[in-house]
Amino acid sequence: MAAYIIRRVILMVALLFVLTAAVFALFTILPGDPARLTCGKACSPQTIEANRHRLGYDQPILTQYEEFLSGLVVGRTYSADSPQPIVCNAPCLGYSFTRHEQVLTLIAAAAPTTFWLAIGAFILWITTGISLGIFAALNHGRWPDRLVMGISLVGYSLPSFFIGLVLIFFVILKLSWLPFPSYVSPFDNPFQFLQTMILPWIVLAILNTAFYMRLTRNQVLETLNEDYVRTARAKGLPEGTVVVKHALRAGLTPLVTAAGMDLAYLLGGAIITETIFSLPGLGALALSSVLESDLPLITGITLVTSTIVIVANLAVDLLYAVIDPRVRLA
């Protein structure tokens, strides 16, 4: 087990290494001059050249990549030869010259919003999705099943920007049940936090709830027909034990993989939902960094979100081995 984890971690680092290289290569291939983007239309050629030098874009691409990697480990200093050098401490993900801020600081500021958004939506869709899915499966073919599946189909078909705008229009504008969203930390003002987050949570959860209802229902229906469930009945176990201990345990296990990856994906930022509700999270940050062609910031966000997904992948694999005795890690 320990050897397996060590091997996976090494593999993970190698994967991230490849990833940074790929992101770097991509940005050099892209058209446009990154130095030209650092200042406005009235920029003189001298300023552009000066910026190019300060950003290190005058260096060969391999040197730039080396500096980026060493920055991650030991930190780096931008425009060291100028009167005002910019120190970026390790782990230095880069420096955004558009925002005059370290990339890591920007990400760290946005991450909690996204974290709360993802966790809240996750809890919402896991509880409703799985319980409704089980309910549908246990009533297979009868009206509760059809109703749940109908709801799922509707939820599945509605795009999140549509649901989000409809909710804002009715709940906030028409009915004034909630104030306009304005994000605060749950530690500063829990009530305002909840008022702000409740709609984004619902919007994000709807699509996933629809998906998890279907997934759970199909999984449970499948395991209810398994031979070992028939064996459990043949042993004379009460129906509740048959369903919960024998059918659900096996039927819900594959959901761990899906849930873990979906949560990781969401922790990387929900671009549409964050934008609609003006939440200052990673998704909104990623979107504006792309719109502003803020290359250091794009690189940093890509790296951070990929790391989350890769770590989640490992966590899910380890968790699965704990749940299913047939999975042996070696």
Next chain:
Amino acid sequence: MTTPGRPAEQPFLEIKDLAVAFPTEDGLVRAVEGVSLSIERGRTLAIVGESGSGKSVTAQAIMGLIDRKIATVTGEIWLDGQELIGLPADDLQALRGGKVAMIFQDPMSSLHPFYRVGDQITEAIKAHRSIGAKAARARALEMLRRVGIPAAERRIDDYPHQLSGGMRQRVMIAMALINAPELLIADEPTTALDVTVQAQILELITSLQGEFGITVIMITHDLGIVADVADDVAVMYGGRIVEVAPTGVLYAQPEMPYTLGLLSSIPRVDRELSKRLEPIPGNPPSPIHLPLGCVFQPRCTYWDRVAGGACLSVRPDLLATGAGHLVRCHLPAEERRQISQGVLNVVAGGS
């Protein structure tokens, strides 16, 4: 327990006119119709038939394992004076794994992959009596030893996937017998196993049956294994019983053309090499669109010998033809015996 209306001399298990039907989108599936059977205590009845003949459904009806929300079950099943079809769900649950136990075809899929075999056995004990964890484990261990699991004290903590197919079926048998059932239903218990293991498992079931005095229903599609284990044989086809006889009689004087077909399609070493196996032509009938007359008529070679085409339009009854020997066939008894002897002589390679 005595129930009003119960005849004085009733066999241990008696099934009267059992019918099981499942409504589907394509129509009503009549899986079992008009099945009547009886078994005396301590004997072994083999139910033989192709897949879809209704033998497993019959077994599951006895166990009360058929979902009444999906299927309709009618008729009577009397077990030791107790009628099972009308029994409340709770009483049936108490019978299952207690007085009546069952083992299944594929021991890999029939054991839960997530739980240790010992825990799966103790769960069966605890379902029927209040017993401490230690005592339950000791009982499970004892039973695992009894069914021939080597190093049972280690194996008890194994997961099913760590055992071989034969070992898994032994675990299933241990689990079925743990509450000392009076009736054991074995649904194709050797079909998923290697040939060498098949014999061991059959021998184990037979020896345990003798030791504990259990009544056994052995469901199989393999007439080859029946001869060694069963006292009586019921042959099922198209959801009904077409012939019942003591095992020796069935092999020597089968009268229903379907049984005859089954017997002549068993490979035999003493057969002349030039003779080919005789498969039964055609396929089993659809349980949705059963033939109007005899359900075997479309595959029967002899139906045109019956005057007036009765095989096409009239369902034959299961009628006695000898001691404990019942046949469902329109052919006159004399003619059935002639045909039977003729076919069996050819199969045996005689003249």
